[in-house]
Amino acid sequence: MLLSGRLILRLRRNPNTTSTVTLRCLKTITNTIATEHGSNTTGRGGRGVSNDDYFTTIHHVSNIVRRDIYMERTLNKMCISTIVNSELVYRVLRSCCNCGIESFRFFNWARTHHPQYDPTTFEFEELLKTLARTRHWETMWKVAHQMKSRNISISPTVISFIIEHYGKHGLIDQAVELFNRSKNFNCPQTTEIYNSLLFALCEVKNFQGAYALIRRMVRKDAVPDKRTYSILINGWCSAGKMGEAQEFLEEMSRKGFNPPVRGRDLLIDGLLNAGYLESARGLVRKMTKEGFVPDVGTFNSLAEAVSKSGEVDFCIELYHDVCRLGLCPDIKTYKIMITTVSKVGKIDEAFKILHNSIEDGHRPFPSLYAPILKALCRRGQFDDAFSFFSDMKVKGHAPNRPVYTMLIKMCGRGGRFVEAANYLVEMTELNLSPMSRNFDMVTDGLKNCGKHDLAKKIEQLEISLRVSLQKARRSYLKQGNSRDEGNLGLTHESWTERKCQLED
Numbered sequence: 001m002l003l004s005g006r007l008i009l010r011l012r013r014n015p016n017t018t019s020t021v022t023l024r025c026l027k028t029i030t031n032t033i034a035t036e037h038g039s040n041t042t043g044r045g046g047r048g049v050s051n052d053d054y055f056t057t058i059h060h061v062s063n064i065v066r067r068d069i070y071m072e073r074t075l076n077k078m079c080i081s082t083i084v085n086s087e088l089v090y091r092v093l094r095s096c097c098n099c100g101i102e103s104f105r106f107f108n109w110a111r112t113h114h115p116q117y118d119p120t121t122f123e124f125e126e127l128l129k130t131l132a133r134t135r136h137w138e139t140m141w142k143v144a145h146q147m148k149s150r151n152i153s154i155s156p157t158v159i160s161f162i163i164e165h166y167g168k169h170g171l172i173d174q175a176v177e178l179f180n181r182s183k184n185f186n187c188p189q190t191t192e193i194y195n196s197l198l199f200a201l202c203e204v205k206n207f208q209g210a211y212a213l214i215r216r217m218v219r220k221d222a223v224p225d226k227r228t229y230s231i232l233i234n235g236w237c238s239a240g241k242m243g244e245a246q247e248f249l250e251e252m253s254r255k256g257f258n259p260p261v262r263g264r265d266l267l268i269d270g271l272l273n274a275g276y277l278e279s280a281r282g283l284v285r286k287m288t289k290e291g292f293v294p295d296v297g298t299f300n301s302l303a304e305a306v307s308k309s310g311e312v313d314f315c316i317e318l319y320h321d322v323c324r325l326g327l328c329p330d331i332k333t334y335k336i337m338i339t340t341v342s343k344v345g346k347i348d349e350a351f352k353i354l355h356n357s358i359e360d361g362h363r364p365f366p367s368l369y370a371p372i373l374k375a376l377c378r379r380g381q382f383d384d385a386f387s388f389f390s391d392m393k394v395k396g397h398a399p400n401r402p403v404y405t406m407l408i409k410m411c412g413r414g415g416r417f418v419e420a421a422n423y424l425v426e427m428t429e430l431n432l433s434p435m436s437r438n439f440d441m442v443t444d445g446l447k448n449c450g451k452h453d454l455a456k457k458i459e460q461l462e463i464s465l466r467v468s469l470q471k472a473r474r475s476y477l478k479q480g481n482s483r484d485e486g487n488l489g490l491t492h493e494s495w496t497e498r499k500c501q502l503e504d
Contacts, residue, residue: 167200
């Protein structure tokens with residue numbers, strides 16, 4: 001159930017209180033779920049409950065957890081005991097991932113007020129991550145000891161998450177302590193945990209300790225992976241120590257621990273992450289002159305960084321060079337390159353790259369051909385854009401709502417209101433609801449051009465669409481017998497947005 005615009009505005013102005021009207025609406029939702037399906041409610045509020053009801057309840061409970069000072073009292077008034085289960089608690093905790101103490105209070109409320117609720121590992125670990133993210137370390141350790149008392153082990157992923165957050169805040173002693181104590185929580189010291197401590201050490205620029213940890217890692221037979229190398233290389237590159245990074249790669253190679261990707265690719269990634277774009281460009285240029293091809297992921301990162309700096313010509317030249325050397329571009333490569341060249345008006349180059357992607361077996365999707373459409377419209381080549389769009393509807397994936405919206409907008413800017421009207425009709429035939437402002441722009445433009453008959457048809461189309469949306473809204477309201485239409489406060493525009501979000 002949705003709240004009216006006035007009620008939402010009132011909540012924003014006074015987020016620490018929950019109005020009587022809001023609580024009544026929430027109780028209507030939860031009571032509908034509970035009374036219709038009884039105390040055997042499981043999963044998403046019980047079998048047969050619509051997703052709208054279920055997720056709306058979670059949304060409002062999350063708002064209460066985040067904003068209400070008297071959280072427990074308000075939650076008790078909601079009468080949601082029959083639907084409190086592991087999934088609901090987990091979703092609320094994820095939704096409140098930046099509210100540490102509030103999440104802890106909600107978790108305790110769910111456990112103490114609902115004896116039927118038995119928390120699982122998922123809720124405990126999500127709460128640990130939230131408390132670590134918000135730096136509530138003491139409370140986090142209380143929760144960890146509760147898990148230990150219940151014989152619930154902590155996964156290496158969560159241990160790694162906490163160690164990395166210790167490192168991000170400069171608490172390296174606590175990170176090392178948790179690393180040493182991980183076995184006490186039935187968590188083995190995996191490569192993932194080694195990588196997290198390595199990350200923490202590099203965050204505080206303790207490269208000597210990081211290198212010692214690598215040696216210990218080798219002694220303990222923990223095999224370094226790509227992230228192990230990347231963390232240390234990124235740290236050295238960010239500190240401007242390229243020599244040390246290269247020596248480390250050579251030494252690890254002599255010991256038989258070669259990285260999963262080539263050392264030069266790791267160096268390029270490290271330079272890009274550290275912001276040394278020119279050095280990364282130089283290293284890639286040196287590689288290509290020597291006949292070596294960078295990893296496709298490395299090239300994508302470099303192309304994206306170079307395109308943001310505005311050096312499109314270098315990006316195009318590099319793309320052709322590495323393709324001649326045997327690089328196999330992936331779909332992300334094509335998306336980066338097409339978007340980059342289209343923005344600067346190099347349409348011929350964009351078409352070449354698009355045709356290359358088709359030859360490689362990729363079927364163009366909307367975000368791949370939309371930049372070319374927009375570039376053609378900007379140059380005033382509307383006939384070419386319309387012809388290209390028709391081809392893509394046949395040869396590529398079906399256009400989505402954003403593509404149609406963009407095309408209608410560009411047609412309006414170029415004075416092509418008749419074509420814009422045709423695309424509006426086409427959208428409705430595909431069950432893609434246009435925005436109200438699209439209708440307004442097209443009808444106003446048609447009237448200014450003297451196309452009054454066509455403008456009238458577009459207005460009638462908008463009216464018929466509104467009628468169908470009203471019918472859908474009434475059908476939606478009938479799903480809950482105790483719900484009141486006055487509490488929904490849905491305008492045509494908001495209902496259209498909601499319907500389109502569900503479709504998209």
